[in-house]
Amino acid sequence: MEKFSLKSDIRPPTSDLSSAALSLSIHILIIALLLFFETPHKKTFEKYMTVRIVSTVSTQSELPSPTVTFSTKPNISSQTESPSDNGIKEPPSPQLLHTPPGLVQKEPSRKEQIIEEALHAIKAKKRIEKIARLRAEIRGQMSEVRNQRSESMEKYSFKSDPRPQTSDLLSDLNLASGYVKIVTDIIHSNWTYPESRGRGLKGSVVILIERNGSVKIKEFNSSGDRLFDYSIRNAILKSTLPPPPEELEIEVRFTQ
Amino acid sequence: MKLFLSLLIFSLSSLELLLSPPALARLYIDITSPNPKPLLLGLQVYTEDSGQRTATVTSPTNPSLPSYAREIITVIKDDLTYTGLFSTIDEKLFLEPPSNPFKPENWKPLGADAVVKIKLQLSGVSNSLSQNTVKALSVIYDVNGGLQIFKKEYSGDLAFIRTLAHVLARDIYKRFTDRDPPFEAKILYVGQIDGKKSLFIIDWDGARQRRLGISSETVLSPRWFEEQRLLAYTVRDGRRWILKTLDFNTMTQKTVLESQSLTIAGDFIDRKNLLVTYTEADNQDIYILDTETSRLKKVIGGFGIEIDPVISPDKTKFLFVSDRSGSPQIYIAELSGYNIKRLTFQGNYNTSPRWSPAGDAFVYVGSVNGRNQIFLQRFDPAKAEIIGEPEQLTSRGDNEEPSFSPDGRYITFSSNRDGLWRIYIMRIDGSGQKALTEGYGFSPVWIK
Numbered sequence: 001m002e003k004f005s006l007k008s009d010i011r012p013p014t015s016d017l018s019s020a021a022l023s024l025s026i027h028i029l030i031i032a033l034l035l036f037f038e039t040p041h042k043k044t045f046e047k048y049m050t051v052r053i054v055s056t057v058s059t060q061s062e063l064p065s066p067t068v069t070f071s072t073k074p075n076i077s078s079q080t081e082s083p084s085d086n087g088i089k090e091p092p093s094p095q096l097l098h099t100p101p102g103l104v105q106k107e108p109s110r111k112e113q114i115i116e117e118a119l120h121a122i123k124a125k126k127r128i129e130k131i132a133r134l135r136a137e138i139r140g141q142m143s144e145v146r147n148q149r150s151e152s153m154e155k156y157s158f159k160s161d162p163r164p165q166t167s168d169l170l171s172d173l174n175l176a177s178g179y180v181k182i183v184t185d186i187i188h189s190n191w192t193y194p195e196s197r198g199r200g201l202k203g204s205v206v207i208l209i210e211r212n213g214s215v216k217i218k219e220f221n222s223s224g225d226r227l228f229d230y231s232i233r234n235a236i237l238k239s240t241l242p243p244p245p246e247e248l249e250i251e252v253r254f255t256q
Numbered sequence: 257m258k259l260f261l262s263l264l265i266f267s268l269s270s271l272e273l274l275l276s277p278p279a280l281a282r283l284y285i286d287i288t289s290p291n292p293k294p295l296l297l298g299l300q301v302y303t304e305d306s307g308q309r310t311a312t313v314t315s316p317t318n319p320s321l322p323s324y325a326r327e328i329i330t331v332i333k334d335d336l337t338y339t340g341l342f343s344t345i346d347e348k349l350f351l352e353p354p355s356n357p358f359k360p361e362n363w364k365p366l367g368a369d370a371v372v373k374i375k376l377q378l379s380g381v382s383n384s385l386s387q388n389t390v391k392a393l394s395v396i397y398d399v400n401g402g403l404q405i406f407k408k409e410y411s412g413d414l415a416f417i418r419t420l421a422h423v424l425a426r427d428i429y430k431r432f433t434d435r436d437p438p439f440e441a442k443i444l445y446v447g448q449i450d451g452k453k454s455l456f457i458i459d460w461d462g463a464r465q466r467r468l469g470i471s472s473e474t475v476l477s478p479r480w481f482e483e484q485r486l487l488a489y490t491v492r493d494g495r496r497w498i499l500k501t502l503d504f505n506t507m508t509q510k511t512v513l514e515s516q517s518l519t520i521a522g523d524f525i526d527r528k529n530l531l532v533t534y535t536e537a538d539n540q541d542i543y544i545l546d547t548e549t550s551r552l553k554k555v556i557g558g559f560g561i562e563i564d565p566v567i568s569p570d571k572t573k574f575l576f577v578s579d580r581s582g583s584p585q586i587y588i589a590e591l592s593g594y595n596i597k598r599l600t601f602q603g604n605y606n607t608s609p610r611w612s613p614a615g616d617a618f619v620y621v622g623s624v625n626g627r628n629q630i631f632l633q634r635f636d637p638a639k640a641e642i643i644g645e646p647e648q649l650t651s652r653g654d655n656e657e658p659s660f661s662p663d664g665r666y667i668t669f670s671s672n673r674d675g676l677w678r679i680y681i682m683r684i685d686g687s688g689q690k691a692l693t694e695g696y697g698f699s700p701v702w703i704k
Contacts, residue, residue, distance in 0.1 A: 184285050193290035194341045197685055226434035227341065231290060234369060237400035248283060255288045 179244055183209070187252060191235035193228060201228045201256040205236055206249060213243040219251075228256065294343040295432060297336065298363055298371040298399075300354035301329040303378075324390065324417050325376050331421035332374075334461060335439045336429060339665070340683055358395075360402040370405075371397045372428055378414070388414035394424055396431055406431045418463060438661040442703045443668055444468075444487070445679050446475045448696040455489070457703070458679070460661070462692030470502070470509075480701045481524035482662070488512070488521035488530055499532070501547060504703075512547045519545075522565035523574065525591070531555070531565040531574060542576055542593075555593040564608060567591075568615050573640065575599070575609040575618060586620055588640060599633070599642050606631075608657055612664045617684075619658040619667055622646070628654040630669055632684060649686035657699045660684075668692070668700040 203223030208216045217236060222229050232254050303325050321329070336342040345366050352362035354373060363371055377391040389411055396406035408427060412420035422439040429437040438460050447456040447467070454471035455478060458464065472491035479488045485504040490497055499513040499521060512530070513519050522531035522542070530545045534552055541557040542565045556562045560580040567574045572591060577584050583604035589596045600606040605623035612618060615637040622631045630650045634643035653673030660667055668681045671691075679697035682689040 180283055180285065184287065187285070188287050189291075191287060191290045192293035192295075194292060194294040196292045227295075227432055230295075230432060234400050235287075235290075250283045250285055252285045252287060254290070255286065256290065 179242070179248075180250070183239075183241055183250065186239045186241060187235050190238040191231060191254065193231040193256065195227075195256075198256050199225075201225050202254065203229055203232050204251055204253040205232060206251045207236060209241055209244045209248045209250065211243060211247055213241045215239065215241055218249070223254075228254075294337075294341055295369045296367055297342055297344050297428075298350065298366065298368045299329065299333060299336075299344045299374075300347075300350065300352075300372065301325050301374045301376060302354035303376045304355075322378075324378075324414060327417055328374070328376065328390075328392075328421040328424070331418050331461070332425040332428070335422060335425035335437070338461070338688060339429065339437065340688060341429075341433065358397040358404070360397075360399050363399045368399045370399055370432070373397070374424065380414075390414050390417065390420060392420065392424060394427065396428060418459065422459070436663055438663050438666060438702070438704075440704075441662055443679060443681075443692065443700045444478055444480065444703050445670075445693070445700040446478065446698045447693070456697070458692060460666075460681075462679075462681075465693070468502075476699075477520045478699055478701055479521040479523055480703055481527075482704055484524070484527045486524060486527065488524065490518070490520055499545070510547075513545060513550050513552075520563070522576075523567040525567055525571060531567060533563040533565065555591070556589060556596070566609055566611055566618075568611055568637070569613060570615060570637065575611065577607045577609065586618075597640065599635075600646070602646060610659055612660050612684075613662060614664055617664075619649075619660065620646075621656055621658065622648075624648065628656060630655045630658045630667065632667075632686075647686075649682065649684075650689070655680075659701050661702050662704050668702065670698045670700060 201223045203225075204221045205217050206219035208218050210216070215236060217233070220229070220233070223232070232252075235254070236252070301321060303322060333344050337344060345368055349366055350362075351366070352359060355375070358371055358373065373395050375393040375395075377393075378388055379391060380388040390413075392410040392412075394406070394408050394410065395404060397403065398405045406427070410420060410423060412423075419440070426437055426439045429435070429439070441460045442457050443460060444455060444457050446453050448454070449467065449471065452471045452473060453475040455468040455475060457466050457468065470489075470491070472493065474490075474492040476490040476492075480486075481488070487502040487504065488499065489502070490499050492498075496514055496516060497518050498511055499519045501510045501512055502508070503510070513532075515534075517535040518533075518540075519535070520533045522533060524530050525544065528546060528548055530547055532543050532545045532552075533540050534543045534545075539559070540561045540563050542555045542562045543552045544555055545552055555565075556576065556578075558578075558580060560578055561584075562576055562578045562580075565574045565576040573588055574591065575586055575588055578587050579585070580587075581598065584607050585598055586600040586606050586609045587596050587598050600620065600622070603622050603624065605628075606620055608621040609618050610620070615635070617632055617634050619630055619632050621628050623629075629648055631646040631648050633646040635641070636643050649667070650669070650671065653671050655669050655671045655673070658667050658669040665684055666681055667684060668679060670677050671680045672678075673680075674691070677696055677698050678691045679693045679700045680689055680691050
């Protein structure tokens with residue numbers, strides 16, 4: 001880009017109008033191109049996010065298409081609400097072991113499908129419960145945070161719901177900004193620094209929040225004050241974060 | 257054509273940038289105003305005395321300690337907590353016995369940030385106190401990182417156990433702040449004994465009071481020159497005033513100026529030259545006194561009183577008090593005596609200015625409703641201008657003669673808030689005010 005601007009500067013201003021027009025038209029073309037490319041990019045991002053969330057709900061190994069996952073959704077709710085549902089209630093692995101070989105020949109795909117779906121459902125249930133538990137934990141931490149943010153809290157009020165709905169979860173997890181807000185509150189609640197007299201200290205860290213919520217410090221920009229740096233590092237290390245909708249890299253800037 | 261080509265390259269490169277899938281979405285969070293809480297330390301001391309001195313254990317996590325170890329832990333705790341930067345966990349809450357290896361999971365439930373384990377060992381002849389030496393091993397662990405972050409061995413005389421404890425506390429403080437605390441610093445002041453004034457020295461925590469062999473009917477304004485470890489003060493001998501210096505390196509006294517009129521030490525400019533207040537014909541002015549030749553050179557004079565010169569840390573300017581405006585106020589001037597500028601404008605009585613070690617503030621005594629209080633005024637050394645309004649730090653009784661600690665975080669002063677004039681200390685925000693002496697004390701100065 002610098003190269004370009006340099007060259008255009010070198011050109012005498014009295015050069016013809018046509019080149020200016022050409023430049024203008026090419027610029028318009030580029031902008032149009034940019035706009036064109038940007039839209040699909042956004043779409044893929046959304047899809048990408050959804051797929052990832054779905055995968056957390058079902059299994060780790062498989063990456064099912066969105067439609068597949070949504071089809072398993074009713075299974076999950078039925079599993080949680082009506083335990084008497086056929087096939088699903090029974091433990092899957094013994095069933096596999098005890099099935100006579102003849103029967104397996106008859107309808108292997110159907111049964112396997114049911115079992116697999118049951119497995120998915122159980123795993124998904126466990127995961128949802130885990131997420132709900134984590135969120136409830138966060139909620140517990142959040143209540144300790146001094147400043148009440150009733151608005152955002154209401155958004156996340158489902159966390160206390162003992163049986164969260166997957167669709168709610170999905171729409172909820174999509175709120176990346178909500179997640180960032182939670183992260184901000186958790187880190188802030190864990191940030192203590194003893195000196196009340198403001199010296200305008202500033203420091204920042206780049207953290208990587210992995211899919212499971214574990215945090216890695218990737219970069220540390222010192223404030224020049226050891227105690228302040230220590231307080232920043234402790235604020236990050238003390239913070240237990242919920243799993244993010246996707247792997248996130250966040251630069252957290254601390255100002256006294 | 258060239259233009260087109262470069263445009264093409266530019267557009268291609270920008271396209272490439274946009275098309276490459278973002279590996280990660282980078283977000284920014286801004287967090288301000290931390291919770292003002294001190295660092296929480298688990299401070300553990302245990303002894304490993306060879307043979308005869310086995311400590312009786314009352315509980316596994318809280319073994320009873322010999323008195324010297326108790327004293328060490330108390331000094332360290334007091335030093336660290338007085339800074340306001342640290343607090344310590346009540347030892348009754350310890351989940352981990354002091355001599356056990358550090359495990360972060362034993363400290364996280366207590367909310368500890370760090371754990372300090374100090375192992376003490378006595379050696380030498382056990383009968384004679386002075387011959388006993390104490391060995392200490394100090395290890396600091398970071399709870400959140402689960403790591404050992406400091407380890408150091410010490411040894412000291414049992415008779416100077418407090419000094420050893422201050423050194424141990426200093427290193428803990430330094431490990432977290434990278435700053436030098438005043439734990440080993442002393443405070444020199446004018447005290448009283450048998451109806452006479454005398455110079456005394458105490459530790460920064462008020463302990464170990466000792467007397468310098470100087471006493472007189474009156475001892476005035478001790479002034480300390482750290483670089484040369486030189487003290488200047490004025491004593492009264494009959495009708496004469498004597499300005500003396502005491503060299504702490506050789507512990508030798510020297511009479512610099514003897515006069516019928518009052519001469520008060522202001523501040524050392526260097527080893528030879530001393531800013532003083534000298535009285536001539538009942539009028540006080542500021543002079544530079546050559547301590548070798550006893551010659552006086554007037555710097556600031558006039559009809560009004562000009563007293564109490566204190567040199568700036570960069571030794572280019574000095575603060576002083578003058579009543580040229582009708583009331584005593586604080587002024588700044590260059591060493592030449594030129595470029596005089598008034599710095600205080602509130603109230604009609606402002607005296608006793610003292611610089612902060614960094615030169616970014618000064619403290620002084622101002623009168624509020626007829627009582628003298630200590631104020632802090634921020635200062636911009638580059639512009640030689642005050643910053644903002646003065647901040648009142650004291651409110652009870654009369655408070656005089658403030659003095660900054662070497663690290664600039666504490667102020668000692670004298671106060672009669674509880675009747676007798678005593679030496680007090682506070683943090684620079686006015687918090688943590690406490691008396692350091694039980695008996696009379698005035699004019700405290702810090703000695704490193």
